[in-house]
Amino acid sequence: MYGSFLRAIILLGVASMPFVARAATPFELTSVRIDLPDSDRMFPDGPGSDAINNNCLACHSAGMVLNQPALSKQAWAAEVNKMINNYKAPVALEDVGQIVEYLTGLRGAK
Amino acid sequence: MAEIGDLHHLITRRRLLGVASVGALALTSPSRAETTIDLPLPGGPGARPITTGFPQKGPMILQRTRPPLLETPFEVFDKGVFTPNDQFYVRWHWAVIPTDIDIGKFSLTVRGHVNRTLSLSLNDILHGLPSVQLSAVNQCSGNSRGLFQPRVPGGQWANGAMGNALWTGVRLKDVLDKAGVKPGSVQVRFKGLEEPVVADAPHFMKSLDIDHARDGEVMIAYAMNGEQLPLVNGFPLRLVVPGWYATYWVKMLNDIEVLNEPDTNYWTKVAYTIPDTPHANIKPGETNVKMVPINRMVPRSFVTNIASSQQVKSGAPTTLRGITFGGDCGVASVDYSIDRGKSWHQAQLGKDEGNYGFRQWQTQFTLPSPGKYTLLTRCTNSNGVAQPDTPNWNPAGFMRNVVESVDIIAA
Numbered sequence: 001m002y003g004s005f006l007r008a009i010i011l012l013g014v015a016s017m018p019f020v021a022r023a024a025t026p027f028e029l030t031s032v033r034i035d036l037p038d039s040d041r042m043f044p045d046g047p048g049s050d051a052i053n054n055n056c057l058a059c060h061s062a063g064m065v066l067n068q069p070a071l072s073k074q075a076w077a078a079e080v081n082k083m084i085n086n087y088k089a090p091v092a093l094e095d096v097g098q099i100v101e102y103l104t105g106l107r108g109a110k
Numbered sequence: 111m112a113e114i115g116d117l118h119h120l121i122t123r124r125r126l127l128g129v130a131s132v133g134a135l136a137l138t139s140p141s142r143a144e145t146t147i148d149l150p151l152p153g154g155p156g157a158r159p160i161t162t163g164f165p166q167k168g169p170m171i172l173q174r175t176r177p178p179l180l181e182t183p184f185e186v187f188d189k190g191v192f193t194p195n196d197q198f199y200v201r202w203h204w205a206v207i208p209t210d211i212d213i214g215k216f217s218l219t220v221r222g223h224v225n226r227t228l229s230l231s232l233n234d235i236l237h238g239l240p241s242v243q244l245s246a247v248n249q250c251s252g253n254s255r256g257l258f259q260p261r262v263p264g265g266q267w268a269n270g271a272m273g274n275a276l277w278t279g280v281r282l283k284d285v286l287d288k289a290g291v292k293p294g295s296v297q298v299r300f301k302g303l304e305e306p307v308v309a310d311a312p313h314f315m316k317s318l319d320i321d322h323a324r325d326g327e328v329m330i331a332y333a334m335n336g337e338q339l340p341l342v343n344g345f346p347l348r349l350v351v352p353g354w355y356a357t358y359w360v361k362m363l364n365d366i367e368v369l370n371e372p373d374t375n376y377w378t379k380v381a382y383t384i385p386d387t388p389h390a391n392i393k394p395g396e397t398n399v400k401m402v403p404i405n406r407m408v409p410r411s412f413v414t415n416i417a418s419s420q421q422v423k424s425g426a427p428t429t430l431r432g433i434t435f436g437g438d439c440g441v442a443s444v445d446y447s448i449d450r451g452k453s454w455h456q457a458q459l460g461k462d463e464g465n466y467g468f469r470q471w472q473t474q475f476t477l478p479s480p481g482k483y484t485l486l487t488r489c490t491n492s493n494g495v496a497q498p499d500t501p502n503w504n505p506a507g508f509m510r511n512v513v514e515s516v517d518i519i520a521a
Contacts, residue, residue: 027241027278029232029338029346033210034165036342039175059205059307064174069153069261079263086376088311107155 039063048102051095059089065103076103147171147183149268150418151256166340168196173265177202177304178342182270187433188414191245191460191468192335193273200342201250201271201356203314206305208362209341216346218285218330222299222368225290232346235332239280239288242329244352245467247274247435251355251382251404255507260394262507269412269514274435274468277350279331283324285366291320297369298323299378300349303362316358316382317373318351327352330363352466353438355404355508357382378403383506390509391502407437408511409497411444411471411489416516424480424520430457433468436491437511440465447486448475451499451513454488465492477520485516 039061043052056065071079077100083089084096091099149156149171161172164180171181180200186193213232220228230238250271255264265271286298299317306313322328329350332338339345344361351358357377373379383401384390389408392399411434422428434444440462445454460470477483490496501512 027236027333029213029236029332031211031213032166032338032341032345034341036165036178036207036209037161037163037175041175060177061175063172064179064265067155067158067173067266068263069151069155069256069266071261071263075263086312086380087306088308090308 041066043102046102046105048098048105051092051098052102055089055091055095055099056083059083059087066106068107070107071103073100073104076100079103149256149266151261151266151268152259153261156256164200164342166196167200167342168194170197170200171268171270173267177205177207179265180342181267182273184268184270184412184414186270187412187468188431191274191433191463191470192276193468195275195335195337195340195343198248198273198275198334198340198343199250199271201265202304202342202361204304204306204311206307207342208303211341211345211362213346216364218347218364218366220285220289220366220368222366223292223295223370224286224368225292226288228285228289230285232332235280235285235330235347239284241278242281243276243278244327244329244350245274245276245464246350246352247272247407247466247468248350248356248359249273249407251357251508252506254510257501257510258503258507259501260503262505264507274433275334276336276463276467277329277331278333278336279329279347279350281326282328282330282349282366283326285330286324286368289368291324291368292370294370295320295368296371297373299367299369299373299375300358300360300363301365301367302344302360303364312376314360315373315375315377316360317369317375317378318358320368322351353406355382355407357404382508384508385504389498389502389511390504392504394503394505404508407435408509409437409441409489409491409495410435410511410514411487411497412514413485413487413516416485416518418517419519420516421519421521422477424477427474427476429472429474430485431470431472432457432487434459434471434487434489435468436465436489436493437495438466438491438493440492441469442490442492442494444471445488445490446473446475447488448477448483450484451486457487477518480520483518483520485518486513488513 041062043049159172173179182199186197218230253271256266297317301315331350347363349360384404385392386400386402413432415431444457457471457473488497497513
Protein backbone atom coordinates (compact mmCIF):
# COMPACT_ATOMS: atom_id res chain seq x y z
CA MET A 1 0.00 0.00 0.00
CA TYR A 2 2.87 2.32 0.86
CA GLY A 3 4.39 1.39 -2.47
CA SER A 4 1.37 2.36 -4.52
CA PHE A 5 0.99 5.60 -2.59
CA LEU A 6 4.62 6.44 -3.22
CA ARG A 7 4.27 5.51 -6.86
CA ALA A 8 1.33 7.85 -7.25
CA ILE A 9 3.37 10.70 -5.83
CA ILE A 10 6.31 9.90 -8.09
CA LEU A 11 4.06 9.74 -11.14
CA LEU A 12 2.67 13.16 -10.30
CA GLY A 13 6.19 14.50 -9.94
CA VAL A 14 7.22 13.20 -13.34
CA ALA A 15 4.09 14.39 -15.08
CA SER A 16 5.08 17.96 -14.41
CA MET A 17 8.74 17.49 -15.32
CA PRO A 18 9.47 15.07 -18.12
CA PHE A 19 13.22 15.02 -17.44
CA VAL A 20 14.95 14.51 -14.15
CA ALA A 21 12.80 15.67 -11.26
CA ARG A 22 13.20 15.71 -7.50
CA ALA A 23 11.57 12.83 -5.67
CA ALA A 24 8.78 13.90 -3.36
CA THR A 25 9.13 11.58 -0.36
CA PRO A 26 11.86 9.82 1.59
CA PHE A 27 12.41 6.21 0.67
CA GLU A 28 13.57 3.28 2.76
CA LEU A 29 15.00 -0.07 1.74
CA THR A 30 14.50 -3.46 3.32
CA SER A 31 17.10 -6.23 3.48
CA VAL A 32 16.45 -9.12 1.12
CA ARG A 33 17.21 -12.80 1.43
CA ILE A 34 16.01 -15.18 -1.25
CA ASP A 35 16.82 -18.57 -2.73
CA LEU A 36 17.28 -18.68 -6.46
CA PRO A 37 15.88 -21.74 -8.19
CA ASP A 38 18.31 -24.13 -9.77
CA SER A 39 17.97 -26.57 -12.64
CA ASP A 40 18.76 -30.27 -12.52
CA ARG A 41 18.25 -30.63 -16.26
CA MET A 42 20.96 -32.71 -17.93
CA PHE A 43 21.92 -32.84 -21.58
CA PRO A 44 20.04 -35.67 -23.32
CA ASP A 45 21.91 -38.97 -23.52
CA GLY A 46 24.07 -39.54 -26.55
CA PRO A 47 27.70 -39.75 -27.62
CA GLY A 48 29.53 -37.04 -25.69
CA SER A 49 26.73 -36.32 -23.21
CA ASP A 50 28.96 -37.25 -20.27
CA ALA A 51 31.62 -34.85 -21.53
CA ILE A 52 29.20 -31.93 -21.83
CA ASN A 53 27.43 -32.70 -18.55
CA ASN A 54 30.73 -32.91 -16.67
CA ASN A 55 32.38 -29.85 -18.16
CA CYS A 56 29.67 -27.30 -18.85
CA LEU A 57 27.10 -27.33 -16.04
CA ALA A 58 29.30 -25.72 -13.40
CA CYS A 59 28.88 -22.28 -14.94
CA HIS A 60 25.42 -22.47 -16.51
CA SER A 61 22.36 -24.66 -16.68
CA ALA A 62 21.66 -26.71 -19.80
CA GLY A 63 18.51 -24.87 -20.89
CA MET A 64 20.05 -22.04 -22.83
CA VAL A 65 22.31 -24.39 -24.79
CA LEU A 66 19.32 -26.55 -25.70
CA ASN A 67 17.47 -23.39 -26.81
CA GLN A 68 20.11 -22.54 -29.42
CA PRO A 69 19.28 -22.73 -33.12
CA ALA A 70 20.95 -25.23 -35.42
CA LEU A 71 24.56 -24.06 -35.72
CA SER A 72 27.44 -25.37 -37.80
CA LYS A 73 30.28 -27.37 -36.29
CA GLN A 74 32.51 -24.36 -36.87
CA ALA A 75 30.10 -22.09 -34.97
CA TRP A 76 29.87 -24.56 -32.07
CA ALA A 77 33.65 -24.92 -31.95
CA ALA A 78 33.91 -21.13 -31.73
CA GLU A 79 31.40 -21.09 -28.85
CA VAL A 80 33.25 -23.80 -26.91
CA ASN A 81 36.57 -22.05 -27.48
CA LYS A 82 35.04 -18.75 -26.32
CA MET A 83 33.94 -20.45 -23.10
CA ILE A 84 37.46 -21.81 -22.57
CA ASN A 85 39.56 -18.83 -23.67
CA ASN A 86 37.41 -15.82 -22.73
CA TYR A 87 35.40 -17.18 -19.81
CA LYS A 88 38.10 -19.55 -18.46
CA ALA A 89 35.82 -22.60 -18.40
CA PRO A 90 37.91 -25.46 -16.97
CA VAL A 91 37.11 -27.87 -19.78
CA ALA A 92 39.33 -30.94 -20.01
CA LEU A 93 41.25 -30.68 -23.28
CA GLU A 94 40.45 -34.26 -24.30
CA ASP A 95 36.71 -33.53 -23.98
CA VAL A 96 36.58 -30.51 -26.32
CA GLY A 97 36.15 -32.55 -29.50
CA GLN A 98 33.37 -34.65 -27.99
CA ILE A 99 31.53 -31.57 -26.72
CA VAL A 100 31.65 -29.91 -30.14
CA GLU A 101 30.42 -33.11 -31.81
CA TYR A 102 27.61 -33.45 -29.29
CA LEU A 103 26.45 -29.87 -29.85
CA THR A 104 26.69 -30.15 -33.63
CA GLY A 105 24.59 -33.29 -33.59
CA LEU A 106 22.09 -31.93 -31.12
CA ARG A 107 19.69 -30.47 -33.63
CA GLY A 108 20.97 -32.00 -36.84
CA ALA A 109 22.80 -28.78 -37.63
CA LYS A 110 24.48 -28.32 -40.98
CA MET B 111 39.13 -33.63 -10.89
CA ALA B 112 42.10 -31.30 -10.64
CA GLU B 113 40.09 -28.42 -12.05
CA ILE B 114 38.15 -28.18 -8.82
CA GLY B 115 41.17 -26.37 -7.42
CA ASP B 116 40.43 -23.56 -9.85
CA LEU B 117 36.94 -23.05 -8.51
CA HIS B 118 36.55 -21.00 -5.43
CA HIS B 119 32.91 -21.30 -4.53
CA LEU B 120 31.55 -24.01 -2.36
CA ILE B 121 28.27 -24.13 -4.21
CA THR B 122 30.13 -24.73 -7.43
CA ARG B 123 32.34 -27.36 -5.94
CA ARG B 124 29.26 -29.21 -4.78
CA ARG B 125 27.77 -28.88 -8.22
CA LEU B 126 30.85 -30.24 -9.97
CA LEU B 127 30.87 -33.22 -7.66
CA GLY B 128 27.15 -33.52 -8.19
CA VAL B 129 27.23 -33.70 -11.94
CA ALA B 130 29.97 -36.30 -11.78
CA SER B 131 27.58 -38.66 -10.00
CA VAL B 132 24.39 -38.31 -11.97
CA GLY B 133 21.40 -39.85 -10.31
CA ALA B 134 22.49 -38.91 -6.82
CA LEU B 135 21.66 -35.26 -7.27
CA ALA B 136 19.89 -33.39 -4.53
CA LEU B 137 19.85 -29.83 -5.75
CA THR B 138 17.48 -27.11 -4.74
CA SER B 139 14.13 -27.37 -6.43
CA PRO B 140 14.08 -26.51 -10.12
CA SER B 141 11.97 -23.64 -11.31
CA ARG B 142 8.55 -25.10 -11.87
CA ALA B 143 7.14 -24.74 -15.33
CA GLU B 144 3.42 -24.12 -15.22
CA THR B 145 3.00 -23.84 -18.92
CA THR B 146 4.98 -23.18 -22.04
CA ILE B 147 5.07 -20.53 -24.73
CA ASP B 148 6.16 -20.91 -28.35
CA LEU B 149 8.29 -17.95 -29.41
CA PRO B 150 8.21 -17.25 -33.17
CA LEU B 151 11.93 -17.80 -33.76
CA PRO B 152 12.72 -18.72 -37.39
CA GLY B 153 13.79 -22.36 -37.57
CA GLY B 154 13.14 -22.83 -33.83
CA PRO B 155 13.35 -24.08 -31.23
CA GLY B 156 10.81 -21.63 -29.81
CA ALA B 157 9.27 -23.56 -26.91
CA ARG B 158 10.05 -22.07 -23.49
CA PRO B 159 8.61 -22.73 -20.05
CA ILE B 160 6.76 -19.95 -18.27
CA THR B 161 8.23 -19.93 -14.79
CA THR B 162 6.95 -18.52 -11.52
CA GLY B 163 9.88 -20.02 -9.63
CA PHE B 164 11.94 -16.86 -9.15
CA PRO B 165 11.46 -14.93 -5.88
CA GLN B 166 9.95 -11.44 -6.28
CA LYS B 167 9.01 -12.28 -9.87
CA GLY B 168 5.73 -13.16 -11.56
CA PRO B 169 5.30 -15.33 -14.66
CA MET B 170 8.40 -15.05 -16.86
CA ILE B 171 9.65 -16.78 -19.99
CA LEU B 172 12.49 -19.05 -18.87
CA GLN B 173 15.46 -18.67 -21.20
CA ARG B 174 18.03 -19.97 -18.70
CA THR B 175 17.78 -20.90 -15.03
CA ARG B 176 21.39 -20.29 -13.96
CA PRO B 177 22.57 -17.60 -14.29
CA PRO B 178 19.02 -16.33 -14.77
CA LEU B 179 17.77 -15.13 -18.13
CA LEU B 180 14.08 -14.32 -17.87
CA GLU B 181 12.08 -12.69 -20.66
CA THR B 182 9.02 -10.50 -20.20
CA PRO B 183 5.90 -12.08 -21.77
CA PHE B 184 4.98 -9.66 -24.54
CA GLU B 185 1.36 -9.11 -23.49
CA VAL B 186 2.70 -7.27 -20.42
CA PHE B 187 3.66 -4.36 -22.69
CA ASP B 188 0.01 -3.74 -23.59
CA LYS B 189 -0.86 -2.83 -20.00
CA GLY B 190 0.92 0.52 -19.90
CA VAL B 191 4.27 2.24 -20.33
CA PHE B 192 5.74 1.14 -17.00
CA THR B 193 6.77 -2.51 -16.97
CA PRO B 194 5.85 -4.07 -13.61
CA ASN B 195 8.90 -4.93 -11.50
CA ASP B 196 7.77 -8.52 -11.07
CA GLN B 197 7.70 -9.03 -14.84
CA PHE B 198 10.69 -6.90 -15.78
CA TYR B 199 13.19 -9.01 -17.75
CA VAL B 200 16.30 -10.40 -16.06
CA ARG B 201 19.76 -11.01 -17.46
CA TRP B 202 22.89 -12.09 -15.54
CA HIS B 203 26.34 -12.98 -16.86
CA TRP B 204 27.80 -14.99 -13.97
CA ALA B 205 26.24 -17.59 -11.72
CA VAL B 206 27.57 -16.40 -8.37
CA ILE B 207 24.92 -13.87 -7.36
CA PRO B 208 24.52 -12.84 -3.71
CA THR B 209 21.07 -13.80 -2.48
CA ASP B 210 21.33 -12.24 0.96
CA ILE B 211 21.73 -8.45 0.95
CA ASP B 212 21.84 -6.73 4.33
CA ILE B 213 21.11 -3.05 3.78
CA GLY B 214 23.04 -2.16 6.93
CA LYS B 215 26.23 -3.77 5.64
CA PHE B 216 26.11 -2.92 1.95
CA SER B 217 28.44 -0.17 0.77
CA LEU B 218 29.35 1.54 -2.48
CA THR B 219 33.03 2.34 -2.98
CA VAL B 220 34.21 5.25 -5.12
CA ARG B 221 37.92 5.07 -5.78
CA GLY B 222 40.69 5.46 -8.33
CA HIS B 223 41.63 8.82 -9.80
CA VAL B 224 39.78 10.82 -7.13
CA ASN B 225 40.74 13.17 -4.31
CA ARG B 226 38.92 11.13 -1.66
CA THR B 227 38.09 7.43 -1.68
CA LEU B 228 34.50 7.02 -0.52
CA SER B 229 32.66 4.17 1.11
CA LEU B 230 29.00 5.14 0.99
CA SER B 231 26.32 3.33 2.98
CA LEU B 232 22.82 3.01 1.58
CA ASN B 233 21.79 5.56 4.17
CA ASP B 234 24.41 7.99 2.80
CA ILE B 235 22.99 7.52 -0.68
CA LEU B 236 19.28 7.63 0.15
CA HIS B 237 19.49 10.52 2.60
CA GLY B 238 22.76 12.31 1.92
CA LEU B 239 22.30 13.27 -1.71
CA PRO B 240 19.52 14.92 -3.74
CA SER B 241 17.19 12.32 -5.18
CA VAL B 242 16.16 12.38 -8.82
CA GLN B 243 13.84 10.34 -10.98
CA LEU B 244 13.56 9.46 -14.60
CA SER B 245 11.53 7.21 -16.86
CA ALA B 246 13.89 5.15 -19.00
CA VAL B 247 13.91 2.02 -21.11
CA ASN B 248 16.33 -0.72 -20.15
CA GLN B 249 16.91 -2.93 -23.18
CA CYS B 250 19.34 -5.81 -23.59
CA SER B 251 21.83 -5.30 -26.43
CA GLY B 252 20.66 -8.66 -27.76
CA ASN B 253 16.92 -8.09 -27.41
CA SER B 254 15.22 -9.88 -30.36
CA ARG B 255 18.40 -11.87 -31.15
CA GLY B 256 16.32 -14.99 -31.76
CA LEU B 257 14.76 -13.24 -34.77
CA PHE B 258 18.08 -12.75 -36.58
CA GLN B 259 18.48 -14.56 -39.89
CA PRO B 260 20.81 -16.31 -40.31
CA ARG B 261 20.48 -17.19 -36.63
CA VAL B 262 23.34 -16.40 -34.26
CA PRO B 263 24.37 -17.97 -30.93
CA GLY B 264 23.55 -16.26 -27.63
CA GLY B 265 20.44 -15.71 -25.51
CA GLN B 266 17.59 -16.54 -27.90
CA TRP B 267 15.29 -13.68 -26.92
CA ALA B 268 12.14 -12.68 -28.75
CA ASN B 269 11.19 -9.02 -28.19
CA GLY B 270 10.79 -9.16 -24.40
CA ALA B 271 14.34 -8.40 -23.21
CA MET B 272 13.35 -4.82 -22.52
CA GLY B 273 11.34 -2.85 -20.01
CA ASN B 274 10.58 0.69 -18.93
CA ALA B 275 10.57 1.89 -15.34
CA LEU B 276 10.43 5.08 -13.37
CA TRP B 277 13.86 5.03 -11.73
CA THR B 278 14.54 6.86 -8.48
CA GLY B 279 18.04 7.45 -7.23
CA VAL B 280 20.93 9.90 -7.14
CA ARG B 281 22.95 11.50 -9.89
CA LEU B 282 26.23 9.76 -10.60
CA LYS B 283 27.66 13.25 -11.04
CA ASP B 284 26.85 14.11 -7.42
CA VAL B 285 28.57 10.96 -6.18
CA LEU B 286 31.65 11.63 -8.33
CA ASP B 287 31.77 15.26 -7.17
CA LYS B 288 31.71 14.08 -3.56
CA ALA B 289 34.84 12.02 -4.27
CA GLY B 290 36.42 14.78 -6.35
CA VAL B 291 37.42 13.62 -9.82
CA LYS B 292 41.07 14.45 -10.51
CA PRO B 293 42.15 16.23 -13.69
CA GLY B 294 43.18 13.79 -16.40
CA SER B 295 40.39 11.29 -15.67
CA VAL B 296 39.09 9.69 -18.86
CA GLN B 297 36.60 6.96 -17.92
CA VAL B 298 34.62 5.63 -14.99
CA ARG B 299 34.33 1.87 -14.47
CA PHE B 300 31.44 0.15 -12.72
CA LYS B 301 31.36 -3.22 -11.02
CA GLY B 302 28.65 -5.10 -9.15
CA LEU B 303 28.51 -7.97 -6.68
CA GLU B 304 28.07 -10.78 -9.20
CA GLU B 305 31.10 -13.01 -9.52
CA PRO B 306 32.27 -15.60 -12.00
CA VAL B 307 32.21 -19.24 -10.98
CA VAL B 308 35.81 -19.67 -12.15
CA ALA B 309 38.23 -17.51 -10.17
CA ASP B 310 40.33 -16.21 -13.07
CA ALA B 311 37.39 -15.42 -15.35
CA PRO B 312 36.80 -11.71 -16.05
CA HIS B 313 34.65 -10.00 -13.43
CA PHE B 314 31.76 -8.18 -15.12
CA MET B 315 32.65 -4.47 -15.43
CA LYS B 316 31.55 -1.68 -17.77
CA SER B 317 32.89 1.82 -18.34
CA LEU B 318 31.57 5.15 -19.50
CA ASP B 319 33.56 8.16 -20.68
CA ILE B 320 34.07 10.73 -17.92
CA ASP B 321 31.92 13.39 -19.58
CA HIS B 322 29.07 10.92 -20.04
CA ALA B 323 29.36 9.78 -16.44
CA ARG B 324 29.14 13.42 -15.30
CA ASP B 325 26.29 14.51 -17.61
CA GLY B 326 23.78 14.71 -14.75
CA GLU B 327 21.46 12.14 -16.34
CA VAL B 328 23.34 8.93 -15.54
CA MET B 329 22.08 7.89 -12.14
CA ILE B 330 22.43 5.32 -9.40
CA ALA B 331 18.94 3.96 -8.83
CA TYR B 332 17.63 2.51 -5.58
CA ALA B 333 14.01 2.25 -6.69
CA MET B 334 12.09 1.28 -9.78
CA ASN B 335 8.43 2.12 -10.18
CA GLY B 336 8.34 3.36 -6.59
CA GLU B 337 9.60 0.12 -5.03
CA GLN B 338 13.04 -1.24 -4.21
CA LEU B 339 14.48 -3.29 -7.05
CA PRO B 340 13.80 -7.04 -7.09
CA LEU B 341 17.07 -8.76 -6.19
CA VAL B 342 17.43 -10.27 -9.65
CA ASN B 343 17.02 -6.82 -11.20
CA GLY B 344 20.00 -5.51 -9.23
CA PHE B 345 18.98 -4.73 -5.63
CA PRO B 346 19.99 -2.55 -3.89
CA LEU B 347 21.67 -0.21 -6.44
CA ARG B 348 21.71 -0.23 -10.21
CA LEU B 349 23.36 2.14 -12.64
CA VAL B 350 20.85 3.79 -14.98
CA VAL B 351 22.30 5.02 -18.28
CA PRO B 352 19.39 6.67 -20.12
CA GLY B 353 19.31 5.97 -23.85
CA TRP B 354 22.11 3.38 -23.70
CA TYR B 355 21.86 -0.40 -23.88
CA ALA B 356 21.41 -2.30 -20.62
CA THR B 357 24.90 -3.78 -20.63
CA TYR B 358 25.98 -0.48 -19.03
CA TRP B 359 23.27 -0.60 -16.35
CA VAL B 360 25.44 -2.50 -13.85
CA LYS B 361 23.36 -4.40 -11.27
CA MET B 362 24.14 -4.64 -7.53
CA LEU B 363 26.54 -1.75 -8.13
CA ASN B 364 29.11 -1.61 -5.32
CA ASP B 365 32.31 -0.32 -6.93
CA ILE B 366 33.01 2.81 -8.98
CA GLU B 367 36.54 3.38 -10.20
CA VAL B 368 37.65 6.59 -11.90
CA LEU B 369 40.30 5.77 -14.52
CA ASN B 370 43.04 7.98 -15.93
CA GLU B 371 43.42 5.75 -18.97
CA PRO B 372 40.89 3.99 -21.20
CA ASP B 373 39.39 0.80 -19.80
CA THR B 374 40.76 -2.30 -21.50
CA ASN B 375 38.81 -4.88 -19.50
CA TYR B 376 37.22 -7.73 -21.46
CA TRP B 377 33.60 -6.65 -21.04
CA THR B 378 34.25 -3.15 -22.36
CA LYS B 379 36.88 -3.78 -25.03
CA VAL B 380 36.08 -7.25 -26.40
CA ALA B 381 32.54 -8.25 -25.45
CA TYR B 382 29.56 -6.11 -26.38
CA THR B 383 31.18 -4.63 -29.46
CA ILE B 384 29.36 -3.86 -32.72
CA PRO B 385 30.50 -3.28 -36.30
CA ASP B 386 31.24 0.42 -36.78
CA THR B 387 28.79 0.57 -39.72
CA PRO B 388 25.30 2.05 -40.23
CA HIS B 389 22.80 0.03 -38.12
CA ALA B 390 25.77 -2.08 -36.90
CA ASN B 391 25.00 -4.06 -40.04
CA ILE B 392 27.35 -6.35 -41.93
CA LYS B 393 26.96 -9.30 -44.31
CA PRO B 394 27.10 -12.74 -42.68
CA GLY B 395 30.68 -13.95 -42.94
CA GLU B 396 32.13 -10.48 -43.53
CA THR B 397 35.47 -10.05 -41.75
CA ASN B 398 38.00 -7.32 -41.01
CA VAL B 399 35.31 -4.99 -39.76
CA LYS B 400 36.18 -2.27 -37.26
CA MET B 401 34.38 -3.01 -33.99
CA VAL B 402 33.38 -0.44 -31.35
CA PRO B 403 31.66 -0.76 -27.96
CA ILE B 404 27.86 -0.84 -28.27
CA ASN B 405 26.41 2.45 -27.10
CA ARG B 406 23.24 4.44 -27.85
CA MET B 407 19.90 2.76 -28.47
CA VAL B 408 17.92 3.16 -31.67
CA PRO B 409 14.15 3.70 -32.18
CA ARG B 410 11.63 0.84 -31.99
CA SER B 411 7.86 0.42 -32.07
CA PHE B 412 5.59 -2.54 -31.44
CA VAL B 413 1.92 -3.47 -31.71
CA THR B 414 0.82 -4.75 -28.30
CA ASN B 415 -2.93 -5.40 -28.61
CA ILE B 416 -3.06 -7.64 -31.68
CA ALA B 417 -0.94 -10.76 -32.02
CA SER B 418 0.18 -12.26 -35.32
CA SER B 419 -2.42 -14.53 -36.98
CA GLN B 420 -5.21 -12.85 -35.04
CA GLN B 421 -8.55 -12.33 -36.78
CA VAL B 422 -10.27 -8.91 -37.00
CA LYS B 423 -13.49 -7.76 -38.65
CA SER B 424 -13.32 -6.30 -42.14
CA GLY B 425 -15.35 -3.20 -42.92
CA ALA B 426 -15.41 -2.15 -39.26
CA PRO B 427 -13.05 0.00 -37.21
CA THR B 428 -10.26 -1.86 -35.42
CA THR B 429 -8.24 -0.32 -32.61
CA LEU B 430 -4.50 -0.69 -32.92
CA ARG B 431 -2.30 0.07 -29.93
CA GLY B 432 1.33 -0.28 -29.05
CA ILE B 433 4.46 1.08 -27.47
CA THR B 434 7.41 2.94 -28.91
CA PHE B 435 10.64 4.53 -27.79
CA GLY B 436 13.10 6.81 -29.53
CA GLY B 437 16.26 5.09 -28.30
CA ASP B 438 18.63 7.87 -27.24
CA CYS B 439 16.02 10.65 -27.55
CA GLY B 440 12.27 11.21 -27.66
CA VAL B 441 9.70 10.03 -30.18
CA ALA B 442 8.65 12.36 -33.02
CA SER B 443 6.05 10.09 -34.65
CA VAL B 444 4.78 6.56 -35.10
CA ASP B 445 3.40 5.61 -38.50
CA TYR B 446 1.59 2.46 -39.51
CA SER B 447 0.81 0.78 -42.81
CA ILE B 448 -1.82 -1.80 -43.71
CA ASP B 449 -0.61 -2.25 -47.30
CA ARG B 450 2.93 -3.52 -46.76
CA GLY B 451 4.43 -0.07 -46.71
CA LYS B 452 2.86 1.45 -49.84
CA SER B 453 1.14 4.08 -47.75
CA TRP B 454 1.76 5.21 -44.17
CA HIS B 455 -0.56 6.89 -41.67
CA GLN B 456 0.33 8.68 -38.48
CA ALA B 457 -0.79 7.18 -35.17
CA GLN B 458 -1.69 9.23 -32.09
CA LEU B 459 0.99 9.37 -29.42
CA GLY B 460 0.08 8.93 -25.75
CA LYS B 461 1.35 10.89 -22.77
CA ASP B 462 5.02 11.85 -22.82
CA GLU B 463 6.66 10.49 -19.64
CA GLY B 464 10.13 11.66 -20.70
CA ASN B 465 12.51 11.23 -23.61
CA TYR B 466 13.95 7.91 -22.57
CA GLY B 467 10.83 5.94 -21.69
CA PHE B 468 8.20 3.94 -23.51
CA ARG B 469 5.38 5.93 -25.04
CA GLN B 470 2.04 4.46 -25.99
CA TRP B 471 0.53 5.01 -29.42
CA GLN B 472 -2.92 4.24 -30.74
CA THR B 473 -5.01 4.46 -33.88
CA GLN B 474 -8.15 3.13 -35.51
CA PHE B 475 -8.26 1.68 -39.00
CA THR B 476 -10.68 -0.24 -41.16
CA LEU B 477 -9.61 -3.14 -43.33
CA PRO B 478 -11.71 -2.74 -46.51
CA SER B 479 -12.34 -6.38 -47.38
CA PRO B 480 -11.71 -9.90 -46.05
CA GLY B 481 -8.23 -11.29 -46.59
CA LYS B 482 -4.72 -11.39 -45.19
CA TYR B 483 -3.00 -8.16 -44.21
CA THR B 484 0.38 -7.22 -42.84
CA LEU B 485 0.53 -4.36 -40.37
CA LEU B 486 3.76 -2.41 -40.18
CA THR B 487 4.74 0.16 -37.54
CA ARG B 488 7.62 2.61 -37.72
CA CYS B 489 8.98 5.03 -35.14
CA THR B 490 10.80 8.19 -36.15
CA ASN B 491 12.66 9.66 -33.20
CA SER B 492 13.13 13.32 -32.36
CA ASN B 493 16.59 13.26 -33.96
CA GLY B 494 14.89 12.30 -37.23
CA VAL B 495 16.11 8.69 -37.14
CA ALA B 496 13.51 6.16 -38.35
CA GLN B 497 13.40 2.39 -38.03
CA PRO B 498 14.86 0.73 -41.15
CA ASP B 499 12.75 -1.37 -43.57
CA THR B 500 15.26 -4.22 -43.63
CA PRO B 501 16.72 -6.05 -40.64
CA ASN B 502 20.34 -5.51 -39.64
CA TRP B 503 22.71 -8.42 -39.09
CA ASN B 504 25.84 -8.83 -37.00
CA PRO B 505 27.39 -11.92 -35.43
CA ALA B 506 26.43 -11.02 -31.85
CA GLY B 507 22.78 -10.37 -32.68
CA PHE B 508 22.81 -6.79 -31.34
CA MET B 509 20.67 -3.70 -32.01
CA ARG B 510 17.76 -5.16 -33.95
CA ASN B 511 15.29 -2.37 -34.75
CA VAL B 512 13.73 -3.21 -38.10
CA VAL B 513 10.15 -2.05 -38.81
CA GLU B 514 8.00 -4.69 -37.09
CA SER B 515 5.21 -6.54 -38.86
CA VAL B 516 2.06 -8.28 -37.63
CA ASP B 517 0.12 -10.61 -39.94
CA ILE B 518 -3.63 -10.40 -39.42
CA ILE B 519 -6.68 -11.89 -41.08
CA ALA B 520 -9.74 -9.77 -41.84
CA ALA B 521 -12.97 -11.77 -41.90
